[in-house]
Amino acid sequence: MPVTRNSDPEALFRAAKAGERVALPRLLSLVEQGGPASRAVAEIAYRAPDESYSVGITGAPGAGKSTLTNQIITQAIERGFDGADRVAVLAIDPSSPFSGGAILGDRVRMQNHSLDDRVFIRSMATRGHLGGLAVAVPDALRVLSAVGLPLAIVETVGVGQQEVAVAAATDTTVVVMNPGWGDAIQANKAGLMEIADLFVINKADRAGTRETRRDLELMLDLSAPEAWRPTIVETVASEGKGVAELWDAIGEHRNHLVTSGRLEVARRTRMEREFHQVLLIRLQEVINEMEDQGSFVGALEELAAGASDPYRAADEVLVRLGVMAAPGGPGGSTAGG
Ligand SMILES: Nc1nc2c(ncn2[C@@H]2O[C@H](COP(=O)(O)OP(=O)(O)OP(=O)(O)O)[C@@H](O)[C@H]2O)c(=O)[nH]1
Ligand SMILES: [Mg+2]
Numbered sequence: 001m002p003v004t005r006n007s008d009p010e011a012l013f014r015a016a017k018a019g020e021r022v023a024l025p026r027l028l029s030l031v032e033q034g035g036p037a038s039r040a041v042a043e044i045a046y047r048a049p050d051e052s053y054s055v056g057i058t059g060a061p062g063a064g065k066s067t068l069t070n071q072i073i074t075q076a077i078e079r080g081f082d083g084a085d086r087v088a089v090l091a092i093d094p095s096s097p098f099s100g101g102a103i104l105g106d107r108v109r110m111q112n113h114s115l116d117d118r119v120f121i122r123s124m125a126t127r128g129h130l131g132g133l134a135v136a137v138p139d140a141l142r143v144l145s146a147v148g149l150p151l152a153i154v155e156t157v158g159v160g161q162q163e164v165a166v167a168a169a170t171d172t173t174v175v176v177m178n179p180g181w182g183d184a185i186q187a188n189k190a191g192l193m194e195i196a197d198l199f200v201i202n203k204a205d206r207a208g209t210r211e212t213r214r215d216l217e218l219m220l221d222l223s224a225p226e227a228w229r230p231t232i233v234e235t236v237a238s239e240g241k242g243v244a245e246l247w248d249a250i251g252e253h254r255n256h257l258v259t260s261g262r263l264e265v266a267r268r269t270r271m272e273r274e275f276h277q278v279l280l281i282r283l284q285e286v287i288n289e290m291e292d293q294g295s296f297v298g299a300l301e302e303l304a305a306g307a308s309d310p311y312r313a314a315d316e317v318l319v320r321l322g323v324m325a326a327p328g329g330p331g332g333s334t335a336g337g
Contacts, residue, residue: 009040016147024147028122031139042139048146050267053081055151055250058158058167058192059176060183064202065155066091067237068176068246070113075247076151077118081254084150088120090140092133092156092166120149133166135281138274141169158192168195169270171263172253174246176200179208184215193219196230197253200246204234228256286321 007026015023030037055072057065069089076087113119124133124140137154144152156167158175167173175196177183187193201212216232231249235242257263290296299316302308318324 007037009044013044013147024120024143025122027143027147028124028140031136031143032124034136038136038139041143045139045142045146048142050142050145052141052145052148052150052152053254054141054170054172055153056167056170056173057153057155057176058163058173058195059200059202060178060186060190061157061159063176063178064235064237065157065176068200068202068235068243069153069155071235071237071240071243072153072247072250073113073119075243076153077116079244079247080151081251082150086118086120086149086151088144088149088152089122090137090144090152090154091121091123092137092154092163093123093125120144133162134169134277135274137166138169138270158187158190161191164191164195167192169274171257171266172197172250174198174200174250176202177212178203179206179212183212184219188219193223197228198230198246198249199232201232201234202237204242205236205239209234227260227262228253290317 007030009027009030012023012027012030016027027041030041032038057069057072059065069091073087073089077085080087113121124136141152141154152170154167154170156163158164158167167175173195175187175192175198177187177199179201187196199216201209201216213232213234220229231252233242233246233249235246237243254263257266296313296317299308299313303310303313315324315327319326
């Protein structure tokens with residue numbers, strides 16, 4: 001049986017590394033599914049060295065992220081870091097959890113690369129499983145790294161809290177905005193200022209570019225001084241203007257992270273956050289299972305009868321799970337025998 005016909009992760013990893021084009025999409029589908037399928041993939045992906053570099057592109061809907069990504073792909077294959085000439089793109093689609101396929105617009109805007117062997121483009125949605133994108137995207141990035149892709153670009157619409165967190169799960173985070181009064185302020189409100197390593201004012205062919213740059217500079221002046229002050233690059237993505245400068249700026253940020261040792265620190269911090277996230281998801285799953293099995297019926301009756309309170313009821317569950325000592329027992333507040 002051809003190796004890609006089955007869904008054994010180990011065989012799929014081997015096939016993907018050998019360049020079989022259907023294997024990598026299969027692996028990412030398993031990641032999207034969540035549950036046992038994605039765990040088997042993670043078991044392999046996280047044990048491989050984390051050697052690929054990731055760039056997040058985020059910003060408001062329609063800011064030009066896909067047009068820009070398309071241009072960055074060209075830069076990456078022509079002027080890749082350390083001579084690398086391959087790139088993966090994940091276009092994250094948080095709004096349609098059941099699409100599971102390509103985002104038509106993105107595919108159209110990146111189609112001049114779709115037949116290039118050096119370019120891998122994939123739209124990703126999560127089918128509403130627990131944790132969703134917050135764990136699926138880091139998992140997918142580790143898969144790309146494990147199959148030997150040196151660079152990954154993640155396009156996300158930076159609207160909600162979860163999307164902003166996903167955008168921040170990359171080594172260099174690029175926040176795209178457009179000229180116009182208030183765009184910088186909107187970005188600030190959305191929490192995009194804190195995660196930006198680089199700002200792009202795209203559609204710089206339009207009026208208001210200078211004002212937007214000034215607003216951004218002012219906001220950066222007001223924030224606490226840090227080792228890295230985000231660069232501001234102006235682009236006209238639809239004409240390819242400023243894109244070489246943007247690629248240079250991404251390279252400068254990467255150099256800064258590598259030479260200062262901050263890359264390693266940032267990756268450790270992200271890993272810690274992801275572990276925390278998975279822990280929360282697993283606990284939530286356990287609670288859901290208990291609920292399904294009717295484990296809380298007695299506690300709920302006691303609550304309804306006014307014989308308990310939510311804190312005590314929750315503590316009793318934790319005691320039953322063995323993650324908390326019984327009150328009065330060893331470690332409890334009252335002295336025990
Ligand atoms: N005038 C002008 N238009 C641009 C520029 N860059 C992109 N556009 C246009 O802006 C529109 C949106 O571009 P996209 O690249 O799809 O934007 P996006 O941020 O990926 O959009 P979503 O993924 O839907 O959030 C398209 O019609 C582009 O052609 C630019 O620099 N100047
Ligand atoms: Mg897009």
